[in-house]
Amino acid sequence: MHPRNILQDCNFWELQKNNLGLKKHLRKIRDDYCTINFKDPHALCELSKSLAKTFLHLDLEIPLNRLIPTLPLRLNYLLWIEDIISIESKNNVLGIDIGTGASAIYALIGAKYLGWKFLGTDTDYTCCENAQRNIHCNNLADKVVVKHVKQWDDKLTHLLQGTIEWNTHVTPESTL
Numbered sequence: 001m002h003p004r005n006i007l008q009d010c011n012f013w014e015l016q017k018n019n020l021g022l023k024k025h026l027r028k029i030r031d032d033y034c035t036i037n038f039k040d041p042h043a044l045c046e047l048s049k050s051l052a053k054t055f056l057h058l059d060l061e062i063p064l065n066r067l068i069p070t071l072p073l074r075l076n077y078l079l080w081i082e083d084i085i086s087i088e089s090k091n092n093v094l095g096i097d098i099g100t101g102a103s104a105i106y107a108l109i110g111a112k113y114l115g116w117k118f119l120g121t122d123t124d125y126t127c128c129e130n131a132q133r134n135i136h137c138n139n140l141a142d143k144v145v146v147k148h149v150k151q152w153d154d155k156l157t158h159l160l161q162g163t164i165e166w167n168t169h170v171t172p173e174s175t176l
Helices: 012-016 041-056 071-084 087-092 105-114 125-137 154-160
Strands: 027-030 033-035 094-098 117-122 144-148
Touching: 012 033, 012 041, 041 071, 041 105, 071 105, 094 105, 105 117, 105 125, 105 144, 117 125, 125 144
Parallel strands: 094 117, 117 144
Antiparallel strands: 027 033
16 A cells, blocks of 8 residues: 555544444444445445545545445555656646546546546446536536547547647537
8 A cells, every 4th residue: 555545544433423324334343443345335335435525525426336446546546656757747747547437536536636637538428427427526627527438539639639628528429
């Protein structure tokens, strides 16, 4: 785990005090320790939403029929990338998340926690719609754009080069 990862060693009992949706999924192991069933998508969803809200100040909508992100690992990955980037370029980072998914979690964490801009793409229109809701719910539309793509083509290349408008919303017409 990255040494700056604020999501390591979370106390689930403390976490549930401000996130009642998580409470019903806790299993007490001993007086000072509890866990969740990590195979239960409802429990994982509540854990991810609780971690996002408490530590990253992000509100998430996570559909149960899509991938439920493990936030400590996602933050870990971004922190390692941050370490690789030179000091001079940290304020001008544009991350690209191909297959951003329904939560757009890399983009949301990158924008909110690290101050980066992100372009997320996905071939699943429903994922793009949900990701867009998460972006707007967290007031990050000025830093994160999600585009529905059919495949990698010249239109996506133009988007990356800035020739397609940055702040556009996901609509069937905006499909690349």
